[in-house]
Amino acid sequence: MDDAGVTVIVVLHRALIEDKHDESSPAAVVVVSADAAGDTTSNGNFLGYANMLSGKGLLRRVVVDECHLVITLSDWRPKLALLKNLRLLPCPIVLLTATLPPVREGELATSMLLPCATYIRASTVWPNTQYYVSWCERGKAQETALAMCRRQQQLLLHRGEKGVVYCRSKQQCEELAEALRCACYHASDIERVERLKQWLLDGGLIVATSALGTGVDFPGIMYILHVGMPWSMIDYAQESGRGGRAGERVDAVVLVEKGEVERTIKQKSSDLDVQAIGMFIISSGCRRGLMSGYLDGRRVECNDLETAGCDRCGEGVRGWQDEQMEANAEWQQVQEVLGYITYCNANTTSLSTFYFMSYQPDLEALSPEDRIYEARKLRSSVHHLSVQYELLKHENEGLKEALQHKKKHRKKGKALDLQQRQEYHGGSVFWSPRKLREARAREAVRERDETEEKLQKARSKKQREEARLQRQDELEERRVERQRLKEMRELERAEKAAERARQKEERDAAKAIQLPQKGKRRASAATSSNNKRQKRVEAARAGAQVQEEPPAPPSKLTSRGRNVNLPSKYR
Structure with a gap:
């Protein structure tokens, strides 16, 4: 900045304040938080300080760094909406950001009161x-x-x-x-x-x-x-x-x-x-x-x-696949070695990845030749450990087989169910080849049924778990749909209330415009007939002119609605 004056930088994150202070000269640059930049209510606010600089002819420009946060963080940082007050300063305003989509330019212009802003764009592609x-x-x-x-x-x-x-x-x-x-x-x-x-x-x-x-x-x-x-x-x-x-x-x-x-x-x-x-x-x-x-x-x-x-x-496809396969293979080897060493030696239960990390030499402090030597030595140690691991693994498998064989001998065998005929009552059992085949066939059927039952239980458990997850997803979708409908109903009610208020305001405004009509109403009103004496005189005159009507004939129906045939002399 060649011209003498002050440039104000408005930052929206705490981590940026110290960063900008370290990069800039404090004599020519003032760094201020976004929460304080647009505040006009507190004593000694920033806008007053900026106006003082402008009055002295020192304020050159205001720069808002990472301005896209004004529209992305305004929901939970309401003070960012006050940055539009920077338009009160008589100086250019520069908004900087690397991630403002073209579809949101209008939203930023509305938030900062900059309808005629000039946009200078560069590509956001990181080729590496x-x-x-x-x-x-x-x-x-x-x-x-x-x-x-x-x-x-x-x-x-x-x-x-x-x-x-x-x-x-x-x-x-x-x-x-x-x-x-x-x-x-x-x-x-x-x-x-x-x-x-x-x-x-x-x-x-x-x-x-x-x-x-x-x-x-x-x-x-x-x-x-x-x-x-x-x-x-x-x-x-x-x-x-x-x-x-x-x-x-x-x-x-x-x-x-x-x-x-x-x-x-x-x-x-x-x-x-x-x-x-x-x-x-x-x-x-x-x-x-x-x-x-x-x-x-x-x-x-x-x-x-x-x-x-x-x-x-x-x-990228081949590189990513190769890297994933290599990473999975390496991590599986490390887990197997660590798990097996910990299992075989009770005194090395504290052996872990952290031990290997602490045992690794500090490669940063070594020369390139020493690094190569240490890498070869470490590779030799890993190879020796892998050989020992394979030997221990084979030895352990042999011990497991011997133990399993010993357990088989200790376990009492279950005699085959040789079904005898009902007429046979002796105490001896005749092991004929046919009976042995039948018993073995029944045993095979029983084992097969048990295996199928276990598989069926596993499938049922998996189906229940999938059904539970599906129900959770459906409940979540229903909850979201109910929330959306609720918001729509609230919006409709608010619109109807606003419409009723508007109509009421229009009626009140129309009534306020009309002139008072009291005199005209009195002149055109009909003569009041509240005088009781006048009412009686008018009723008497009307009775003298109109003949009395004959009485109505008696009803021909009883109180229960039945027809009554009166004699002719009573009719």
Whole structure:
């Protein structure tokens, strides 16, 4: 910034305030939180300070960093809606963001009162980022993520690189960090700054929420894992964009449970960002093309770039499959070795992955030649352990077979049921070949029936479990449908109430416009006939002029409705 003056930077996350202070000169730049930037009610508010700078001719511009958060976080941060008050300042306003879809430009312009803003766009495609999606069974996301992270933790520490694991909740974040023995980061942690600095020094994995997903710029991030479906396409683009800042190759993996995406899309059918990230996960097309088509309005697929593709395109498919098979095989070997050593030797029950991690030499402090020597020595140790493991495994299998054989001899045999004829009453049993064959056939039928019964029970149990899960899904769908109908009814009632209020206001306004008509009403009103004496005189005059009517003939019906034939003299 060559011109003398002050530039105000408005940031919307706590993590960005210190970052901007470190990057900028405090004499020319003022960094302010978004919660205080638009406030006009508190004493000594920022707008008053900015107006003072403007009056002195020092205020050059106001820059709002990560402005897309104004429309994505306004539901639970109402103070972000006050940023529109920055339009009161007599200076240019610059809005910066890397993830504003073209379909949401109007929403941002309305929120910031900038109807005639000029948009300058660049491509959001990260050519060195490979996008993968991995699936797991329902309820197995955390267990699967733990297995994936343990392998990546070793690789990252060995290479001196970093990785970020994003979780949807603080509880899941803390549980994964504790299991991996690594740092965690979320907005409620008072030690988050120290843990972040330690992670930047040590490398490896850090488990975080979306609080570490926007605006931060750290080098050396090579692996990004999302446990569960990301909140939206904008959030995923921001969080996956934390890696590869220096052009390194980055693996961005999304781990989701089966059925999770479909449920989320159905629940949030009106949210464009959620629909976009859902299609990114479950669609069969190029993932990079889907992301760029939504964020930039122009599709750029993996085949258009000179890099390895996503797990839907070209080399990315084979690379991802090979990596998954290699990871599964390695982790299965490690689990078998650890489990068997712990089982065979009661004195080594404390042996675990953490022991091997602590036994591993500090490769960062070694020269390249020493690293090669240590790697060869470690490979030799692992080979020796694998040989010992195979020997112990065969020995254990032999012991199991001997024990099983001994148990068979101890167990009393069950005599075959040789059915005798009823006329036979002796105490001896005749083992004829025919009876033996019949008894063995009956025993085989009995064993087969028992096996079929067990299989039938297992199938019934599986069917009941599937029916229970299906009922849960149906109940959830019904609950969502009831909630939607309830919201529609409330909206209709509100609209009807507003319509009634409007009609009442119109009637009241029409009555207020009319002039008083009291004099005309008195002149045109009919003569009142409240005088009792006048009423009696008029009634007497009317009686004199009208002859009295003859009495009505008696009724010909009894009280019960029967006909009565009166004699002629009484008629």
